[in-house]
Amino acid sequence: MNILVTGADRGLGYGMTRILLEMGHHVWAGRYMPEWTELDELKEKHGKKLEIIPLDVSDTESVKRAGDIILRDISYINAGSDDETEAGIGIKESGCLDMIISNAGINGKLSGEVPMESDYDYMMRTYNINSLGAVRLVEIFYQMMKGSDVRRLCFVSSEAGSITQAWRNDNFSYCMSKAALNMYVKLIYNRLHPEGYSFRLYHPGWIRSYMGGKLAEKGNLSIDEAADIAIRYFMDDHVDESELVMYGYDGERFQF
Numbered sequence: 001m002n003i004l005v006t007g008a009d010r011g012l013g014y015g016m017t018r019i020l021l022e023m024g025h026h027v028w029a030g031r032y033m034p035e036w037t038e039l040d041e042l043k044e045k046h047g048k049k050l051e052i053i054p055l056d057v058s059d060t061e062s063v064k065r066a067g068d069i070i071l072r073d074i075s076y077i078n079a080g081s082d083d084e085t086e087a088g089i090g091i092k093e094s095g096c097l098d099m100i101i102s103n104a105g106i107n108g109k110l111s112g113e114v115p116m117e118s119d120y121d122y123m124m125r126t127y128n129i130n131s132l133g134a135v136r137l138v139e140i141f142y143q144m145m146k147g148s149d150v151r152r153l154c155f156v157s158s159e160a161g162s163i164t165q166a167w168r169n170d171n172f173s174y175c176m177s178k179a180a181l182n183m184y185v186k187l188i189y190n191r192l193h194p195e196g197y198s199f200r201l202y203h204p205g206w207i208r209s210y211m212g213g214k215l216a217e218k219g220n221l222s223i224d225e226a227a228d229i230a231i232r233y234f235m236d237d238h239v240d241e242s243e244l245v246m247y248g249y250d251g252e253r254f255q256f
C-alpha cells in the first residue's frame with residue numbers, strides 16, 4: 001500500500017513508518033524536524049520505498065506542497081512510466097494513496113501551561129496542530145485516495161479527548177484539541193464513510209516518546225511497542241466500522 005504518515009521524525013510516527021517499510025509498504029513520511037536524522041537512516045535502508053517530505057500540519061501551504069509532491073508521484077506512476085528513478089519513488093501497487101495516518105501532535109503542557117492562567121497563543125498553536133492539522137490533511141488528500149480499494153483515514157487521538165470520560169482538571173489545550181479532533185473525525189466519518197472511506201480513531205496509550213521534548217522515562221509502552229500495536233489496528237481490515245468508535249491500544253472503546 002501507499003501510505004502517508006505525519007509527524008514521522010520521531011516517536012510513534014517514526015516507529016509506525018519503520019514498521020510499515022519493513023512490511024513492504026511505500027511510505028511518504030512527513031518531516032517536521034530537518035535536524036532529526038532517524039528518517040535519513042531509514043531512507044538509506046529502504047531507498048525508494050520511503051519518500052521523506054517536508055510537512056508542517058499547522059501550515060496550510062506546507063500541506064498543499066506535500067500534496068503536490070504526492071500527486072506528482074501518483075500521476076507519474078499512473079502515466080505508466082517504467083522509469084521509477086525519474087520520480088525517485090517506488091510506488092507499484094494501487095497507483096494512488098491508500099492510507100493516511102494523521103499522527104503529528106504536541107502536548108499543550110510543553111508551554112508550562114498553568115491552569116487558570118492559560119497561554120492563549122499556545123492554546124491556539126495546540127489547536128492548530130492537533131485539530132486543524134487533521135482537517136488540512138483530509139481536505140488536501142482525500143481526493144487522491146478515491147481510486148484505492150482501502151481508502152483508510154487513521155487518526156491518532158487520545159483518551160484525553162473524551163469528554164464523557166474526562167478526569168483531568170488541567171492540560172486544557174491538549175484535551176480540548178483532541179476533543180475537537182474527535183468531533184472532526186465524527187463529522188468526516190458521517191460524510192465520507194458512505195462513500196467507501198474507512199476510518200480508524202485511536203488512543204495509542206501512554207508512550208515513552210518525545211512529547212515532553214526529550215525521550216520520556218515514564219510511560220506504559222516503548223515507541224516500538226506502541227507502533228506495533230497501532231499498525232496492527234490500522235491495518236486490520238475486519239474492524240466494525242458501522243459506528244465510529246475511538247479504540248484504545250488495549251482494546252478499550254472510549255466514549256466521545
Ligand SMILES: NC(=O)c1ccc[n+]([C@@H]2O[C@H](COP(=O)([O-])OP(=O)(O)OC[C@H]3O[C@@H](n4cnc5c(N)ncnc54)[C@H](OP(=O)(O)O)[C@@H]3O)[C@@H](O)[C@H]2O)c1
Binds near residue numbers: 106129207
Ligand atoms: N505520548 C503519549 O503518551 C501519547 C498519548 C496519547 C496520544 N498521543 C498522540 O500520539 C501522537 C504522536 O505523539 P508521540 O507521543 O509520538 O510524540 P512525539 O515523540 O513528540 O512525536 C510527534 C512528532 O510530531 C512532530 N510535530 C510537532 N508539530 C508538528 C507539526 N506542526 N507538523 C508535523 N509534525 C509535527 C513532533 O516534532 P517536535 O518533537 O518538534 O514537536 C514529533 O516529531 C500525537 O498525536 C499524540 O497526541 C501520545
